[in-house]
Amino acid sequence: MAAPHGRESKERTTPGTTRRSLLAGVAALGVPVAAGCSRVPTASARAGGDLLDRLRAAGVVRLGIAGEVPFGYIDTDGRLTGEAPELAKAVFERLGVDRVQPVPTEFGSLIPGLNSQQFDVVAAGMYVNPERCEQVIFADPDYRMLDAFIVRKGNPKGLHSYRDVVEKRASFATGTGYAEIQYAVGAGYERSDILIVPDQVAGLNAVEAGRVDVFAGTALTVREVVKKSSKAEATDAFAPLVDGKPHVDGGAFAFRPTETRLRDAFNAELRRLKKSGELFRILRPFGFTESEMTDLTAKELCAG
Incomplete structure (x- = not known):
């Protein structure tokens, strides 16, 4: 999912039966996890890296995923799916790489895992932001996203923005490493x-x-998760304020800084998928709408 500024040092976590239990489940299925993944030789920085050639020769690309619906996860049948893995399958097939292999890890471990060669690309719908752009290089976003809240039915406190949460002294939750942490702190x-x-x-x-x-997340994940709830609902989507201005996030694939050749080849195929409408056809089954398709660039988002 989405989006964050990395793990927060003062997190308080609540046990859940979602991402952590999912990681345990895929381990039981024999899917390799990040900690046990073999390393590959460091890519040469010459001419934009040689990873694309090595992936073509091997016929497989390892995808770092965070076990988060709908961005990248293992379903109940043990099958890799989600908007990012399905898009990765389409793009890498066009690049001459026939198979994708999931490497599940915690969201906050995706960038360290990528840069320590535990997998080849981050395929987790990761938001592009200036802090991350100092550590990895991004393809252009394949989607744009606003925020939304989960609140009790009827939204009794009238919470529609982070400023509302602060002014009405609402108790607030969000996910591990989510960008929504920073948006709430920025609101006070x-x-x-x-x-x-x-x-x-x-x-x-x-x-x-x-x-x-209230719980804050992406508009997509919030509206999907409340569908079967009789006690909670999703608010309308909204743009959080950053430096006093409405901000729209974009999610993209991340690559090691040396691998500009692979990133550029990925971008070229992504542009073709956008132009043909195939990108939306790939993302639509995961709850994405046409309003979440985007022409934002990584360069724009890296600039802040």
Whole structure:
């Protein structure tokens, strides 16, 4: 998912049956996890790296995923799916790489895992932001996204923005490493008062149980997770304020800084998929709408 500024040093986590149990489950299925993945030789920085050639020769690309619906996860049948893995299959097939292999890890470990060669590319719908752009290089975004809240039915506190959360002294939760942490802090919420939970399912549980007034996440994950809830609902999507201006996030694939050749080849195929409409056809089954398709570039988002 989405989006964050990395793990927060003062997180308080709530047990959940989602991302962590999923990682345990895929390990039981024999899917390699990041910690046990073999290393590959460091790519040469000459001429933009040689990873694309090596992937073509091997016929497989290893995808770092974070076990988060709908961005990249293993389904109940043990099959790799999600918007990023399905898009990766389409792009890498066009690049001459026939297979994708999942390497599940925690969201906050995706960039360290990529740069330590535990997998070849991050395929987790990761938001592009200036901090991350100092550590990895991004393809152009394949989607854009606003935020939304999970609140109790009827939205009794009238929460529609981070400023509302601060002014109405609502108890607030969001996910591990989510960008929403920074948006809430930027609006004046005390970081130490934020309840950090594993993901949107745990956030829904916290709202339904009355442990918090609101959970913040991407508009897509929020509207999907509340569909079967009788106690909670999603607010309308909104743009968080960054430096006083509405901000729209974009999610993209991440590559090691030396691998500009692979990133550029990926971007070329992504542009073709956008132009033909195939990108939307790939993302639509995961709840994406036409309004979430985008022409934003990584360069724009890296600039902040």
